[in-house]
Amino acid sequence: xxxxxxxxxxxxxSNHKALDKVSINVPDRHIFGLxxxxxxxxxxxxxxxxxIIAPDxxxxxFMGRKLxxxxxxxxxxxxxxxxxxxxxxxxxxxxxxxQLKGLSHQEAQxxxxxxxxxxxxxxxxxxxxxxxxxxxxxxxxxxVTIIHEPKLLIFDEPFSGFDPxxxxxxxxxxxxxxxxxxxxxxxxxxxxxxxxxxxDIALIDRSKVVLSGAVRSIKKTFKTNTFxxxxxxxxxxxxxxxxxxxxxxSESRDADHRHAEIKLPAEATSNDLIKTMLxxxxxxxxxxxxxxxxxxxxxxxxQKTGQDVTQD
Amino acid sequence: MKKIFLIIxxxxxxxxxxxxxxxxxxxxxxxxxxxxVIPIYLASRPNETKTxxxxxxxxxxxxxxxxxxxxxxxxxxxxxxxxxxxxSKSDNHALLFIPKTEVTLPTNAILYSEKSVSINVKSYIKxxxxxxxxxxxxxxxxxxxxxxxxxxxxxxxxxxxIKTSVDINTMKIGADGKxxxxxxxxxxxxxxxxxxxxxxxxxxxxxxxxRGVIEEKTxxxxxxxxxxxxxxxxxxxxIVGVGLVGLTQFLLWVVLTFAIVTVVTTVMNTTDFKKPATxxxxxxxxxxxxxxxxxxxxxxxxxxxxxxxxxxxNTVNFPVMIAAFIFFFMVGYLLYAALFAAIGGxxxxxxxxxxxxxxxxxxxxxxxxxxxxIIQDPDGPVAFWFSIFPLTSPVIMMIxxxxxxxxxxxxxxxALLLLGFLGTTWLAGKIYRTGILMYGKKISxxxxxxxxxx
Numbered sequence: 001x002x003x004x005x006x007x008x009x010x011x012x013x014s015n016h017k018a019l020d021k022v023s024i025n026v027p028d029r030h031i032f033g034l035x036x037x038x039x040x041x042x043x044x045x046x047x048x049x050x051x052i053i054a055p056d057x058x059x060x061x062f063m064g065r066k067l068x069x070x071x072x073x074x075x076x077x078x079x080x081x082x083x084x085x086x087x088x089x090x091x092x093x094x095x096x097x098x099q100l101k102g103l104s105h106q107e108a109q110x111x112x113x114x115x116x117x118x119x120x121x122x123x124x125x126x127x128x129x130x131x132x133x134x135x136x137x138x139x140x141x142x143x144v145t146i147i148h149e150p151k152l153l154i155f156d157e158p159f160s161g162f163d164p165x166x167x168x169x170x171x172x173x174x175x176x177x178x179x180x181x182x183x184x185x186x187x188x189x190x191x192x193x194x195x196x197x198x199x200d201i202a203l204i205d206r207s208k209v210v211l212s213g214a215v216r217s218i219k220k221t222f223k224t225n226t227f228x229x230x231x232x233x234x235x236x237x238x239x240x241x242x243x244x245x246x247x248x249x250s251e252s253r254d255a256d257h258r259h260a261e262i263k264l265p266a267e268a269t270s271n272d273l274i275k276t277m278l279x280x281x282x283x284x285x286x287x288x289x290x291x292x293x294x295x296x297x298x299x300x301x302x303q304k305t306g307q308d309v310t311q312d
Numbered sequence: 313m314k315k316i317f318l319i320i321x322x323x324x325x326x327x328x329x330x331x332x333x334x335x336x337x338x339x340x341x342x343x344x345x346x347x348x349v350i351p352i353y354l355a356s357r358p359n360e361t362k363t364x365x366x367x368x369x370x371x372x373x374x375x376x377x378x379x380x381x382x383x384x385x386x387x388x389x390x391x392x393x394x395x396x397x398x399x400s401k402s403d404n405h406a407l408l409f410i411p412k413t414e415v416t417l418p419t420n421a422i423l424y425s426e427k428s429v430s431i432n433v434k435s436y437i438k439x440x441x442x443x444x445x446x447x448x449x450x451x452x453x454x455x456x457x458x459x460x461x462x463x464x465x466x467x468x469x470x471x472x473x474i475k476t477s478v479d480i481n482t483m484k485i486g487a488d489g490k491x492x493x494x495x496x497x498x499x500x501x502x503x504x505x506x507x508x509x510x511x512x513x514x515x516x517x518x519x520x521x522x523r524g525v526i527e528e529k530t531x532x533x534x535x536x537x538x539x540x541x542x543x544x545x546x547x548x549x550x551i552v553g554v555g556l557v558g559l560t561q562f563l564l565w566v567v568l569t570f571a572i573v574t575v576v577t578t579v580m581n582t583t584d585f586k587k588p589a590t591x592x593x594x595x596x597x598x599x600x601x602x603x604x605x606x607x608x609x610x611x612x613x614x615x616x617x618x619x620x621x622x623x624x625x626n627t628v629n630f631p632v633m634i635a636a637f638i639f640f641f642m643v644g645y646l647l648y649a650a651l652f653a654a655i656g657g658x659x660x661x662x663x664x665x666x667x668x669x670x671x672x673x674x675x676x677x678x679x680x681x682x683x684x685x686i687i688q689d690p691d692g693p694v695a696f697w698f699s700i701f702p703l704t705s706p707v708i709m710m711i712x713x714x715x716x717x718x719x720x721x722x723x724x725x726x727a728l729l730l731l732g733f734l735g736t737t738w739l740a741g742k743i744y745r746t747g748i749l750m751y752g753k754k755i756s757x758x759x760x761x762x763x764x765x766x
Contacts, residue, residue: 014762053749072539075539077539079535082536084533085527099318100318
């Protein structure tokens, strides 16, 4: 079941179209990556989900029904442009933001105490925000995003400003939130974190969704049936021992082995490759070249650009 | 509603706890008390005895003004022109002219002088005249009652019917014999002070709203908050919260100033302040029912123990003044604060605010410039229109109110101000909600107009 879905959402600003009939489906308890180059419309979509701005058209469904104003209590949002009141103490501020999300004063205090202990932030309570480092502030912001235990968490570039250690803590915590039953929408440019975290993605480019679905199946569709093979005991050209249809994309050699990247015809499998090569070489390793999200991202965006150009 | 309350609470508490607020709250009343007490003190110091010539065409007040250490009265029998001529030659301090009236009892007098007459002396003259006229009215009323015993009249009604207000206009006679009106009336001072206070409060707290909005924008917390509340709620919460801070400060100022002034004047009264005798109403009290006697004497009692100046200040209707002040201050503030909030939302830093501040400050500054003129002609058409127009009415109406403004005019002004407030808030809400999400863009008026229509 989808926890959240947007159907045909469009948003027109005075001089450009920020979203053009965008549809996404965010399955329950999944981590959903919202990808796209700068200015593609990600932040606009996120603001629409948070009901900060209203779409011109399109439907938003949340927990099986129409998204309603009071649902903001069930959503936690960490914006890309984020900050805190500099002159307020950390504790007061966290209490204030938690209460704005609908928690009672008492409940907010109790939960904040738990999280401050867990994140080793006990000593910060009475400090002013301006006394904290940027990374520390980010931790406070993350904490107030999840404090009301929302059903849907939306992180816009959550890792910016975190050092690797804290980024890892954050990553763990996002996964823990998923385990607890939260659904996460997560917008980023950082493709390695997409590979690590996301179950599904939608790629938005120039106001449109150009690619969406489960990460695994997307990778499958972007696979080119290419294998890397490491071998020894053969000095001739690899292409000469391969049947027609098999294409060597690259060759290299290091101290131990020779390596080649070979694209197979659609009907061939890795077994066929091994069979043809086995009589000539000693094989050390064969592995399928799966495109990284980074490659897919670049490919999808540049292909789309090409199409747009021809359409124009 | 709960959320807007949370916002108001935060805005209020963070500001009230600031050191600058506490310092202002203490310094303000000291300064204000000083501006009230020092002139009173100087004015009330008995220096050489001054002589005031009295030209009473009515004859009612002959020998009613009693000589004191400070001032002597000298009664003339002549016409005004010769009296004025003689006055210029004499070293009399002032010439009091009470013109003849045909039907009613006189309720105004003109005080000619070369130098301005102290409020002290003026208040004394005013008091004596008021008491005398009230006395005469009471007498007339009593005769009426004795002849017509069928209609019982309540004490309150009698007191109300004899209530009199006397106007004393001061005219300055220059060395060249030219006359011009001079203004030392307490209501002018009050009008000016409250007008300037409103101007000052609107600027001070309006700018605080603007700075608060800019702070939220530059610290980038605004998007976190508007994912929990509507931009309009955030804007109104801030405006109301800051407004309550202003109101708190104002009320503290009034209470503290009043406390300081009372303490200081009481000390002054008991030391070197000679109060002119004012007991005159006793004559006709015999033969009245006890309640009336008591009411009259309690009026007298309440007047005692206070300086003459304090008595003069008490002639102003303070509850009405303060109520009107709070209304015009609050609604005027709300109207402008919405505009200030819109500016804060539209810009990225305080340095960018100048171009948008300009059109907002014009009506306010114009109000203060016009104040000098309006105080001389508080019932004229200019005063009327400026006190009706919502952008200038908070300052101008407050200047007019101590002089007495017809209720329908006040009501009209208030209604228009409320409408103006709704209008600016609507406008500001539109600019604000778009502006707070815009970063790093220089905004033009054209752009703002787009946001409003959008």
